[in-house]
Amino acid sequence: MASGVKPRVKVPKTAAIGDVVTIKTLISHKMESGQRKDKSGNAIPRSIINRFTCDFNGENVIDVALEPSISTNPYFQFEAKVPASGEFTFTWYDDDGETYTTAKSIAAT
Amino acid sequence: MGIKIVHPMAAVAMFALAATPAISDENANLVVNDEINITVRAAAPAHMENVSEVLSGWLFRADETQQFQMDDFDNPGMIWVDKAVASWGKAEGSEGKSCASCHDDPDSMAGVKAVYPKWNETAGELRTLELQINDCRENRMGAEPWKYTGGDMVNMTALIASVSRGMPVNVAIDGPVQSTWEQGKELYYTRTGQLEMSCANCHEDNYGNMIRADHLSQGQINGFPVYRLKNAKLNSVHSRFKGCVRDTRAETYKPGSAEFIALELYVASRGNGLSVEGPSVRN
Amino acid sequence: MQFTRRDALIMSLGAAAASVLPVQAFAAASAEEILAEFTGGAAVGEGGLTLTAPEIAENGNTVPIAVDAPGAVSVMILATKNPSPLVVTFNFGPMAGSQSASTRIRLAGTQDVVAVAKMSDGSFVQASQAVKVTIGGCGG
Numbered sequence: 001m002a003s004g005v006k007p008r009v010k011v012p013k014t015a016a017i018g019d020v021v022t023i024k025t026l027i028s029h030k031m032e033s034g035q036r037k038d039k040s041g042n043a044i045p046r047s048i049i050n051r052f053t054c055d056f057n058g059e060n061v062i063d064v065a066l067e068p069s070i071s072t073n074p075y076f077q078f079e080a081k082v083p084a085s086g087e088f089t090f091t092w093y094d095d096d097g098e099t100y101t102t103a104k105s106i107a108a109t
Numbered sequence: 110m111g112i113k114i115v116h117p118m119a120a121v122a123m124f125a126l127a128a129t130p131a132i133s134d135e136n137a138n139l140v141v142n143d144e145i146n147i148t149v150r151a152a153a154p155a156h157m158e159n160v161s162e163v164l165s166g167w168l169f170r171a172d173e174t175q176q177f178q179m180d181d182f183d184n185p186g187m188i189w190v191d192k193a194v195a196s197w198g199k200a201e202g203s204e205g206k207s208c209a210s211c212h213d214d215p216d217s218m219a220g221v222k223a224v225y226p227k228w229n230e231t232a233g234e235l236r237t238l239e240l241q242i243n244d245c246r247e248n249r250m251g252a253e254p255w256k257y258t259g260g261d262m263v264n265m266t267a268l269i270a271s272v273s274r275g276m277p278v279n280v281a282i283d284g285p286v287q288s289t290w291e292q293g294k295e296l297y298y299t300r301t302g303q304l305e306m307s308c309a310n311c312h313e314d315n316y317g318n319m320i321r322a323d324h325l326s327q328g329q330i331n332g333f334p335v336y337r338l339k340n341a342k343l344n345s346v347h348s349r350f351k352g353c354v355r356d357t358r359a360e361t362y363k364p365g366s367a368e369f370i371a372l373e374l375y376v377a378s379r380g381n382g383l384s385v386e387g388p389s390v391r392n
Numbered sequence: 393m394q395f396t397r398r399d400a401l402i403m404s405l406g407a408a409a410a411s412v413l414p415v416q417a418f419a420a421a422s423a424e425e426i427l428a429e430f431t432g433g434a435a436v437g438e439g440g441l442t443l444t445a446p447e448i449a450e451n452g453n454t455v456p457i458a459v460d461a462p463g464a465v466s467v468m469i470l471a472t473k474n475p476s477p478l479v480v481t482f483n484f485g486p487m488a489g490s491q492s493a494s495t496r497i498r499l500a501g502t503q504d505v506v507a508v509a510k511m512s513d514g515s516f517v518q519a520s521q522a523v524k525v526t527i528g529g530c531g532g
Contacts, residue, residue, distance in 0.1 A: 006191070010182045020489030028188045033498070035475050060485025062493065069471055069479040071454045071496040072341040073185050078482075079489030173446045173456050185454075322526035323450075338451035392450035 005029050009090055011104040015082040019108070023054065023061075026075045027092050027100060033068035049074050051093040057086040082108050139167055139386075142181055145275040151382035156282060159313055165383050166326040166391055169317070174338065177390040186267060186336030186388030189260075189343050193268035196261060202252025208265075211249065215268055222266075222273040222385050226374045228285045235286050237370055238266050239345070257365035263343045267334045270387030278331050278385060280377045293375025296368060302359030308376070311353075323392070328353075330373070331380040332389030343388055346373055423470050423477040423506075430468050430481075430508060436516045441467070443507040443519040449499060452525040458494035461509035461517070467491070468510075473503035499525050 010024040027049060034046025048068055054061040061080045080088065085108045092100040139147040149165035157163070167175060181187045197215055200207045212218065226237045229244075236244070239262055243254040255262040282290040297308045311320065312328030319325070334343040347364035350372060354361040362368040427436075444458040459467045459482065469479040482493045491509075499505070506520040 004192075006188070008182070008188075008191075022489075024182050026182065026185075026188070033476075055485070056487040059487045061487040061489075062485060063483040064493075065481040065483070067478045067480060068476055069474050069498045071498055073188060075183075075185075075496050076493060077458075077495075078493040081487050081489045171446065171448060171450045174450050176456070177454075338454040341453055 005094070005098075005100055007090060007092060007100050007102045009088070009102055009104055011088055011106060014107045014109065017082070017084065017108045019082050020079050021082055021106070022077065022079055023088065024075070024077045025052070025054070025090055026073055027052075028073050029092075029094075031068065031070055031072045031074060035068065047095050049092050049094055052076060053091045054078070054080070055089050056080055056082070057084070061088070082106055084108050137168060137175065139165070139175070139179065141179060141274060146384075147275055147386055148277065148382065148384040151277075154378065154381040157379055159309075160327070160379075163329065163380055163383055164316070164327050165386060166329055166332055167386065167389060169324040169326040170391060174390060174392055177336075178386075184336065184388065184390055185341070186334070186343055186390060187271075189264040189336075190268045190271050190388060193261075193264035196265065197268065200250075202246065202250035204249065204251040206250045208245070211245075216272050218269045219272045220276055222270040222387065223276045223278055224280060226280065226286075226370065226377060228281065230285075233285075235289050235370060235374060237346075237373055238269060239347075239365065240370075242266070242269075258345045258348045263334050263345045266345065267343055267388040270334065270385055273385040274387070275384050278377065278380045278383050280374065280381060282374070282378045286374060289371045290374050290378065292368075293371035293373070296372045297375055300357075301354060302357030304357045306357045308353070308372075327379075328376065329380040329383060330376050331383040332386035332391070334388050336388050336390045338390070338392050346376075423472045426468075426470060426478050427506075427508060430510070431516045434514075434516055436508060436518045438517055438519065440511070441507060441509045441517045441519045443469075443505065443521050444494075445505050445521045445523050447522070448524045448526060450526060452499040452501065454496045455499050455523060455525075456494065456496050457505060458492065459507045459509070460490070460492035461507075461511070462491055463512050464491040464509040465512055466510045467493070468508045469497070470506040470508070471497065471499055471503060472506060474498070474500045479505075499523060501525050 005028055007027045008025065012021050015021050029049050030047065031049065032044055032047040036044045038044055046068060048066060050066050052064040052066060052074065062078050064076060066074060085106065087103050087105045089101060089103045139149050141147060149168050151163050153160045153163050167178060177183050194215060197208045222238065226235050229236045239257055242262065242265055246252040247254050300307045308328060311325050316325050316327045330346050333346045337344050347369045350369050351361045351364060441459065441461040446455065449455040457469065459469065461467050464484060466481055466483040468481045470477045471479050479497050480495060484491045502524045504520050504522050506518060508516060508518040510516055
């Protein structure tokens with residue numbers, strides 16, 4: 001399921017020091033649940049993103065364990081502290097062993 | 110097993126007999142990204158005989174579904190718009206050209222979706238956006254045409270629609286397209302299938318009423334292509350037409366057929382005055 | 393993916409249950425098992441956890457839900473009648489701006505969605521919300 005997987009994140013470019021910011025993330029992924037059958041009646045094997053993490057300057061914001069009941073194109077919204085300027089890093093872990101990462105920096109003033 | 114004939118009355122019984130349209134919040138307004146004002150209700154165009162106000166399908170959806178469309182990050186349809194942005198700049202075919210070679214930025218397409226389907230004077234034919242895209246691909250790029258309702262095509266129509274969001278639909282119905290428009294109107298009011306239902310039976314006579322657990326909309330197409338929660342992908346107008354006609358238990362016309370092109374012109378014109386909304390989000 | 397003790401437990405239970413029990417009983421049992429595993433059998437209280445979910449979902453494929461549990465370490469969400477009831481677990485780190493999160497989930501039908509929060513003092517609270525999943529008007 002490496003094809004067509006694209007992570008997207010929405011992070012404010014700036015914040016006041018000590019602010020809490022809202023972050024939205026989305027990754028295009030089928031999230032094949034393992035519950036479906038193909039036209040010949042064979043079970044379609046599970047293939048999902050099973051974990052998502054967001055860190056700020058190396059410290060964890062949120063660590064999410066995903067199960068097959070998460071919708072196609074997993075979407076998360078959450079809040080993070082911004083005690084200083086720095087970088088948010090986002091990582092998605094695929095059942096097939098691949099990881100997808102992206103980063104966004106934020107300037108705190 | 111013999112063919113089960115469904116009496117038309119059975120179809121009528123599917124509708125709850127609500128006296129007034131049941132819209133979750135009839136005063137709701139749609140603003141996308143806090144900046145694009147979408148007209149979701151407008152006075153019906155003069156050519157509509159039985160409806161006084163035209164309403165976007167967005168109004169008929171639950172709050173949660175409505176919210177999906179209010180921010181591009183929350184709108185899953187924008188994933189495919191992104192894919193189209195990538196193919197916009199990709200040279201294909203014998204001429205070594207991409208969309209960008211002639212049209213620069215996708216933003217240059219602002220206003221295009223609002224007037225399609227549109228008469229092409231040079232070719233002497235009515236063109237949907239899909240037909241125009243394939244004309245570009247074949248005759249300017251020297252590339253293979255895309256399948257009418259295929260992924261590449263619906264993505265590109267979503268990109269082109271997205272840059273016209275907020276602009277009023279203003280499809281011409283006179284002059285060289287008038288006879289096609291009349292044909293589309295005829296199709297709209299013709300009952301088809303074992304259920305003997307026309308487009309109008311649901312979308313003109315019963316919009317706002319329940320069809321099982323669902324609110325029937327006016328069947329406006331200003332929001333196409335549509336991201337549907339049901340199949341988690343973008344859906345083109347002709348795919349939707351096919352689904353509707355099939356649901357009347359009829360043999361359907363093919364996407365891209367003369368009949369569906371005429372129907373698209375007519376149905377699009379019923380939304381004149383509403384905003385271009387695609388890619389919209391529906392159930 | 394990591395193979396946890398919980399997975400092993402669920403799978404072995406599943407195998408045993410599937411051979412003798414109807415699907416419904418299997419699903420209900422495993423929701424309880426998952427909860428017990430999460431809480432370690434501790435009592436689960438109420439309050440301090442808000443679960444937001446629509447009363448009526450227009451489609452079970454994509455149901456927006458949100459949880460907010462000030463002071464929580466982690467929040468688990470269960471869809472009690474899904475074939476596999478565990479939906480998601482949010483673990484909040486030191487840089488979390490709040491112990492809240494939202495996502496979109498699949499619901500196999502009308503059912504109770506349950507959120508369980510583990511608070512920083514080791515206690516547990518839960519909140520639940522019934523969500524009706526409607527069947528669309530047409531196959532369209």
